[in-house]
Amino acid sequence: MARKVFFSFHYERDAWRAGQVRNSNITQAIKGYLDAAEWEEVKRKGDKAISGWIDEQLKGTSVTVVLIGKETSNRKWVKYEIEKSIEKGNGLLGIYIHRLKNRDGEKDTKGDNPLDNYYITVDGKQKKASTVFNTYYWDLEKGYENFSDWIEEAADIAGR
Numbered sequence: 001m002a003r004k005v006f007f008s009f010h011y012e013r014d015a016w017r018a019g020q021v022r023n024s025n026i027t028q029a030i031k032g033y034l035d036a037a038e039w040e041e042v043k044r045k046g047d048k049a050i051s052g053w054i055d056e057q058l059k060g061t062s063v064t065v066v067l068i069g070k071e072t073s074n075r076k077w078v079k080y081e082i083e084k085s086i087e088k089g090n091g092l093l094g095i096y097i098h099r100l101k102n103r104d105g106e107k108d109t110k111g112d113n114p115l116d117n118y119y120i121t122v123d124g125k126q127k128k129a130s131t132v133f134n135t136y137y138w139d140l141e142k143g144y145e146n147f148s149d150w151i152e153e154a155a156d157i158a159g160r
Helices: 011-022 036-044 047-058 076-088 143-158
Strands: 004-008 029-031 063-068 091-096 119-122 125-128 135-137
Touching (some): 004 011, 004 076, 011 063, 047 076, 063 076, 063 143, 076 091, 091 143
Parallel strands (some): 004 029, 091 135
Antiparallel strands (some): 119 125
16 A cells, blocks of 8 residues: 655755655655645745645655755754644654755755754653654665665654
8 A cells, every 4th residue: 555655855955856756666645745836836825825735735644754955954844844744643754865966967965854853752752853763865775775665664663
C-alpha cells in the first residue's frame, strides 16, 4: 500500500532539487508539492492561505519528508510544516539535498538540520527530533534505492 507523505523544503531555493527526489520513481502518494504558478497563487493570498494549504496537504499523511538545503532550517513555512507534522504525530525523515544540482547545474553548501530545533516526547522524555528520526544524504546513501525504506522506517518510529 502506498503511504502518503508530505514534502517540506525551501521552495524558492530547492524546488529543482526537491523535484529530483519527488520524481525518483517512488510509488508513494505524494502531497505537499506545488509547481511555481500554484505556489505564487497561494502566496499572493497571504499567510492564512499558506497555513491553510499546508494544513490541508498534511491531512492523511503519515510521514513528513524534510528536504534539507542550505537555508531550509531558517524558513518560516518549513518550521510551520515541521511543527504541524509533530502535532499530528507524523514520522519525520530528513534528507540532505544540497549536493544535488539545481536547474543551473550548481550544487549548494550544507545547511543546518531543522530537526535539531524540535523535540519529541519518547517514553515520557523530551528528545531532539533529530535523535529520534533519521537524516540521510540523498546522493551518498542511495536515496533512489532506499527512499521507500526510509519512509517506512520513519512511520514505524512514529508508530504510524
